[in-house]
Amino acid sequence: MPIPPNPALDPEELLAVAIAEAELGKREGGIPIGAALFAGDGTLLGRGRNRRVQHGDPSVHGETDAFRAAGRQRDYRSTIMVTTLSPCWYCSGLVRQFNIGAIVVGESVTFTGGHEWLRENGVDVTVLRDQHCIDLMAEFIERRPALWHEDIGVAE
Numbered sequence: 755m756p757i758p759p760n761p762a763l764d765p766e767e768l769l770a771v772a773i774a775e776a777e778l779g780k781r782e783g784g785i786p787i788g789a790a791l792f793a794g795d796g797t798l799l800g801r802g803r804n805r806r807v808q809h810g811d812p813s814v815h816g817e818t819d820a821f822r823a824a825g826r827q828r829d830y831r832s833t834i835m836v837t838t839l840s841p842c843w844y845c846s847g848l849v850r851q852f853n854i855g856a857i858v859v860g861e862s863v864t865f866t867g868g869h870e871w872l873r874e875n876g877v878d879v880t881v882l883r884d885q886h887c888i889d890l891m892a893e894f895i896e897r898r899p900a901l902w903h904e905d906i907g908v909a910e
């Protein structure tokens with residue numbers, strides 16, 4: 755069973771790191787999705803952002819970038835993956851594969867990925883409705899629909 759995150763941790767505070775990454779990605783001309791992996795006590799292990807555009811690499815999602823930045827961890831059950839947007843199936847699979855115990859989602863209004871599936875499989879899931887995250891994605895989808903469809907694998 756997952757170890758629930760320390761209730762003293764404020765999800766919005768953790769989310770702020772992921773939002774900063776999303777903002778950075780936006781400034782770089784990329785897809786504005788950011789993520790961060792935290793230890794159960796709130797220590798930041800790694801942070802990252804979607805860099806499909808920046809690296810020409812469709813496998814660099816916010817979550818995978820944060821996960822790689824965190825390096826090798828012995829055990830992920832007590833870690834928390836924080837992401838500005840509901841995780842896609844690829845990133846939901848990452849959470850399952852490595853038994854990450856908890857996720858915090860900034861919003862699932864503009865896109866709903868696999869967070870309910872994660873919840874059904876015992877992951878501690880917190881879904882926020884953060885307006886900053888919603889605005890970042892809504893503005894991006896409006897401005898770059900083709901790039902967004904490329905990212906989520908939807909044919910034009």
Ligand SMILES: [Zn+2]
Pocket residue numbers: 815816817841842843844845846
């Ligand atoms: Zn993803």
